[in-house]
Amino acid sequence: MFRGGWGQHSWWQGKFRGCGYRITLGREAILDVLSKSDKHLSAEDIYTKVHSKYPNVGLTTVYRTLDVLVNLGLVFKSDFGDKRARYELAEGPKGAHHHHHLICTNCNRVIDYTDFIDEEIELLNRTEKGLSKKYNFKITNHLIQFYGLCSNCVGK
Amino acid sequence: MFRGGWGQHSWWQGKFRGCGYRITLGREAILDVLSKSDKHLSAEDIYTKVHSKYPNVGLTTVYRTLDVLVNLGLVFKSDFGDKRARYELAEGPKGAHHHHHLICTNCNRVIDYTDFIDEEIELLNRTEKGLSKKYNFKITNHLIQFYGLCSNCVGK
DNA sequence: GATACTATTGATAATCATTTTCATTAATAC
DNA sequence: GTATTAATGAAAATGATTATCAATAGTATC
Numbered sequence: 254m255f256r257g258g259w260g261q262h263s264w265w266q267g268k269f270r271g272c273g274y275r276i277t278l279g280r281e282a283i284l285d286v287l288s289k290s291d292k293h294l295s296a297e298d299i300y301t302k303v304h305s306k307y308p309n310v311g312l313t314t315v316y317r318t319l320d321v322l323v324n325l326g327l328v329f330k331s332d333f334g335d336k337r338a339r340y341e342l343a344e345g346p347k348g349a350h351h352h353h354h355l356i357c358t359n360c361n362r363v364i365d366y367t368d369f370i371d372e373e374i375e376l377l378n379r380t381e382k383g384l385s386k387k388y389n390f391k392i393t394n395h396l397i398q399f400y401g402l403c404s405n406c407v408g409k
Numbered sequence: 410m411f412r413g414g415w416g417q418h419s420w421w422q423g424k425f426r427g428c429g430y431r432i433t434l435g436r437e438a439i440l441d442v443l444s445k446s447d448k449h450l451s452a453e454d455i456y457t458k459v460h461s462k463y464p465n466v467g468l469t470t471v472y473r474t475l476d477v478l479v480n481l482g483l484v485f486k487s488d489f490g491d492k493r494a495r496y497e498l499a500e501g502p503k504g505a506h507h508h509h510h511l512i513c514t515n516c517n518r519v520i521d522y523t524d525f526i527d528e529e530i531e532l533l534n535r536t537e538k539g540l541s542k543k544y545n546f547k548i549t550n551h552l553i554q555f556y557g558l559c560s561n562c563v564g565k
Numbered sequence: 566g567a568t569a570c571t572a573t574t575g576a577t578a579a580t581c582a583t584t585t586t587c588a589t590t591a592a593t594a595c
Numbered sequence: 596g597t598a599t600t601a602a603t604g605a606a607a608a609t610g611a612t613t614a615t616c617a618a619t620a621g622t623a624t625c
Contacts, residue, residue, distance in 0.1 A: 311604045369536045376532050380525045392557035401548035467575045
């Protein structure tokens with residue numbers, strides 16, 4: 254079978270195979286779209302991009318693959334207040350670049366910020382440790398979002 | 410018109426009237442349910458409780474009222490990963506008691522915690538200030554959630 | 566209290582992202 | 596190559612939330 258231009262051993266394939274998942278054309282295409290975008294894509298966004306190049310990859314497969322990717326921890330799924338879920342790569346070939354979100358409640362614009370992250374992460378780690386112990390919770394992830402009005406909407 | 414047992418001038422009515430909203434039986438009943446629960450109720454939960462006492466209050470009204478309450482800032486709307494939105498009073502007669510959430514990704518159990526809150530809030534305030542300036546954003550709200558496995562699910 | 570004005574309401578239908586179903590196809594181990 | 600079984604697409608189903616619209620009920624004014 255023809256393999257696009259991704260090379261036989263992309264960074265994610267190890268983790269993928271290790272968990273018993275098969276490598277398929279559709280999955281490669283979906284991961285390719287995700288890794289080439291720095292936006293927060295909806296399932297439909299991804300479907301449109303993938304489908305234009307590989308018309309035999311359906312929307313269902315996009316949803317299913319995203320689900321697998323989220324479970325593997327390769328992709329983050331977020332909710333920004335419009336109805337659709339948004340997906341973004343958790344870690345790329347270059348490793349994770351962690352960020353948090355700033356969301357406009359009027360126009361739904363989303364800004365990624367990495368400022369202040371270090372301080373935040375440090376506090377989060379401490380908090381996580383405390384919460385884990387007190388509530389006997391195994392914490393695997395966190396979410397921090399700020400809501401408000403962006404520069405375009407604040408004057409309205 | 411008969412007014413349940415709520416008294417003519419509940420704590421929220423001022424804010425409500427001030428914004429030009431009318432006081433209706435349905436709205437009183439919905440606010441009563443919210444203020445008597447410390448859980449994270451779905452629209453359907455609230456509908457069930459209200460409807461059992463006032464059968465002529467419909468689900469549509471519950472959604473509409475919750476929408477108003479969220480816009481007024483009287484109620485917080487959150488998403489814990491199951492499909493339905495959850496609602497909880499932002500401030501009660503006794504004033505706000507701010508908390509954050511700890512969510513089990515397996516069984517969707519939600520724990521409110523208030524520990525560590527002070528430290529978190531302080532950092533958040535600093536971060537908010539910095540972000541506001543840098544991105545010219547008027548921040549009105551924030552969300553912090555930790556995800557993981559609760560004590561029941563961690564062994565599974 | 567009666568009247569006029571308009572917000573609010575309930576029942577129903579519509580919306581729309583996401584899931585299920587199920588027969589077919591294709592990746593992998595041998 | 597063959598067998599095994601995961602993965603797939605098309606279409607239908609799901610289910611929370613919204614829109615529609617005629618009927619009802621708060622509120623201000625007299």
